[in-house]
Amino acid sequence: MIVDLIVKNANVYNSYLKTFEQKDVAIIGEKFFYIGEDTVNVLDTVQEIDASGQYMIPGLIDIHMHIESSMTSPAIFSGAGLAHGVTTVVADAHEIANVFGLEGIQAFLKEETIMDIFYAIPSSVPSTTKAMETTGGTVGIEEIRALLTSSRVIALGEAMNFKGIVSEPDSLIRQILNEIQQTRPFSPIEGHVPRVTGMDLAKFQYAGITSDHTQQTPASIYEKISSGLFIELQKKSIHSDNIAMIEKYHFHEYVALVTDDVIADDLLTGHLDELVRLAVKASMSIEQAIYISTFTAARRMGFQDRGAISPGLKADFILLDNLEKLMISTVYKNGTVQHQKGESFSYPKEKPVFPAQFYQSVNCKKLETQDLVLRASGEEALCNVMRIQEVGTFTEHVQRTIPIREGQLDWASCGLALIVVMERYGKGGHMSFGLVENALVGKGAIATTWAHDHHNLMVMGTTVEDIVAAQQSILDMQGGYVVMKEGKLTGSCPLPIGGIITDVPIEVSGKALKKVRQAMNDVGYVNTNEIMSFSTLSLPVSPVLKITDRGLFDVRTQANIPLIEEIK
Incomplete structure (x- = not known):
């Protein structure tokens, strides 16, 4: 009997015993045919691989x-x-x-x-x-x-x-x-x-x-x-x-x-x-x-x-050089090599093509400094604030007393950041405001359209000038991630397809995201996953207090939470 491929002498993972056994594995077409010993005596093959010392999973x-x-x-x-x-x-x-x-x-x-x-x-x-x-x-x-x-x-x-x-x-x-x-x-x-x-x-x-x-x-x-x-x-x-x-x-x-x-x-x-x-x-x-x-x-x-590696199942498998470190040597899909150690990622010959409107989907007004004035009367206000945690994507709901000066909420003097979410689909142009603790240090801003899950435009900063600059940079790119520090663009990753994906190689977008992470760190954003933490400040199903273009919400009750709880 002729098979297409025999992988000989591999340490083969048996999913039913949860252990490794030294076996030969024969493949016909896209499926595993036989897992056993002495295949050389009973099977002819088009191709043979000696996997001695390797692990097959x-x-x-x-x-x-x-x-x-x-x-x-x-x-x-x-x-x-x-x-x-x-x-x-x-x-x-x-x-x-x-x-x-x-x-x-x-x-x-x-x-x-x-x-x-x-x-x-x-x-x-x-x-x-x-x-x-x-x-x-x-x-x-x-x-x-x-x-x-x-x-x-x-x-x-x-x-x-x-x-x-x-x-x-x-x-x-x-x-x-x-x-x-x-x-x-x-x-x-x-x-x-x-x-x-x-x-x-x-x-x-x-x-x-x-x-x-x-x-x-x-x-x-x-x-x-x-x-x-x-x-x-x-x-x-x-x-x-x-x-x-x-x-x-x-x-x-x-x-x-x-x-x-x-x-x-x-x-x-x-x-x-x-x-x-x-x-x-x-x-x-x-x-x-x-x-x-x-x-x-x-x-x-x-x-x-x-x-599993079993007769009749798809011949999808990995050869490992080192088991404990899961050091990948070769990856097979349907019995065919698709990646080998040392190779770069493989990409389609032509870039994916999406409908034309996918590339022009971020439609907001450009912010101006006067758009960010939070007007209030009185001497001080008790405000509902999102506090960012350093681990995970949950936030805390805290209240802070903020002074009112010249008819404006002086949030900047309290070490807080202002966060703004703007509707971007031409469905009413809603814009909401919130305040964030444990966000940024010094002067800067972060903006993105990769804002879970609605992906409206979200920008947060410690100065109105940086907020405006970050928002306008996002509009110019038709979506993505940007970081401003003291008036300068320090990190950006364009995501022009729907404001959430790009068609450039992963190596290019990944390098840009690394710079964005570093830029976020440089303006004081601290989290085990900075990108995901910031992007989910807008996710109203992830505890506890989150913001959308419609306002602040308690995630569990779905109650709308006012920015200003009480004027004193």
């Missing part, structure tokens, strides 16, 4: 991620992800959907990729309601039905609207959940369930949600898994305490590693492979770390054709 599977977080298109992302051993992803394209609706998702679906990219239907576009945030597009029942015609749409993306899910039976998100449960009753339904426990957690599950990918603690992992939720661990949840909880109760069957968001500059050095290394560093065995980044992910999404 299944291709990595990332079942919860957003391609737009890497600020690029599916075709460009494919090459970068494959270089890190990722052969399959399930992408929730709710960022492009928030900007362009169904047209944006369909543009992603049209792109041809070597990596298998499946999609979860964005269930939260907008993430809350039109009264809380303005988006360029929406995803409702008709859009859901249109997307369900695609074989690459396999799940419902993260349901986030807490109030709509648990207490509003006629809300759009409940209608979407009902539609999926009726038309695709066995489809995975992904959840966004931060800091939800007890009866509220039960209400989420009763509505049909079966997973959570938000920041976890040992207690939340125990409660959620023991109540039946599947847990998807993103980077900020992979630490020794959480891993110890998983190990103690042997929770591996109910856990997968997911990236959720990998920014362009981070993608240069790692993707899901980096999380496997991090899990091992946090005291998970390498065998279990591989298991929860391949096998459990495949089973969660109903993939019966991948996730």
Whole structure:
């Protein structure tokens, strides 16, 4: 019998035993045919590879991620992800959907990729309601039905609207959940369930949600898994305490590693492979770390054709030079080499082409200094303030007393930053103001259109001059990220397609993002992930106090919070 490829003498990962065995692996076409010994005596082959000393594991599977977080298109992302051993992803394209609706998702679906990219239907576009945030597009029942015609749409993306899910039976998100449960009753339904426990957690599950990918603690992992939720661990949840909880109760069957968001500059050095290394560093065995980044992910999404090295499954695999460090030598997709150590990322021969209107989508008035005057009467005001944390994307809601001078709120004298969100889609031109603590030091500003999830224009600064300059730079670029310091542009990353992605190589956008991060640090922005922290100040489903073009909101109650609580 003739096979196409035999990988000889490899230390092959057996997903069913969670161990390595020295075997030969025979491949016919795009599938594994035989895993055993002495293939030379029973099989003829077109090609043979001696993998002595190497380790062979299944291709990595990332079942919860957003391609737009890497600020690029599916075709460009494919090459970068494959270089890190990722052969399959399930992408929730709710960022492009928030900007362009169904047209944006369909543009992603049209792109041809070597990596298998499946999609979860964005269930939260907008993430809350039109009264809380303005988006360029929406995803409702008709859009859901249109997307369900695609074989690459396999799940419902993260349901986030807490109030709509648990207490509003006629809300759009409940209608979407009902539609999926009726038309695709066995489809995975992904959840966004931060800091939800007890009866509220039960209400989420009763509505049909079966997973959570938000920041976890040992207690939340125990409660959620023991109540039946599947847990998807993103980077900020992979630490020794959480891993110890998983190990103690042997929770591996109910856990997968997911990236959720990998920014362009981070993608240069790692993707899901980096999380496997991090899990091992946090005291998970390498065998279990591989298991929860391949096998459990495949089973969660109903993939019966991948996730293990087994006869009849897709020949997606990685050869490793070093197991503990997950040092990748070669990546195979469908039995064909797609990346080798030392090579640069592979890209499509031609740049992806999007509809013309995708390149002219940021439509705001240019700010002037007088637009930023916060008028008030009296001597001082008690104000509601967002306090940024140094770890994670949650904020705190605090109150600060601010002096009123010459009829204006003198926020700058209190060491605070002013944040402004401007509607950018030509749907009313709403503009809201907020105050932020632990934001910037000295004179400067940060602006972006990569503002989760609505992607309106957001700018924050300590001087009105820097705020105006940053906002106008964003408009000139048609979207992206900029940092100003004392009147000078110190960092920028253009994202001209919808204000959220670019068609340049990852090496180019990643280098620009690195400079933006450094520029943010230079103006005093401190967080373990500066880009994501700033971008989610506008995300009204991430605790505790966030801002949109419609104002400040308490995330849990969805109550509008006034900037000025009381005049004294």
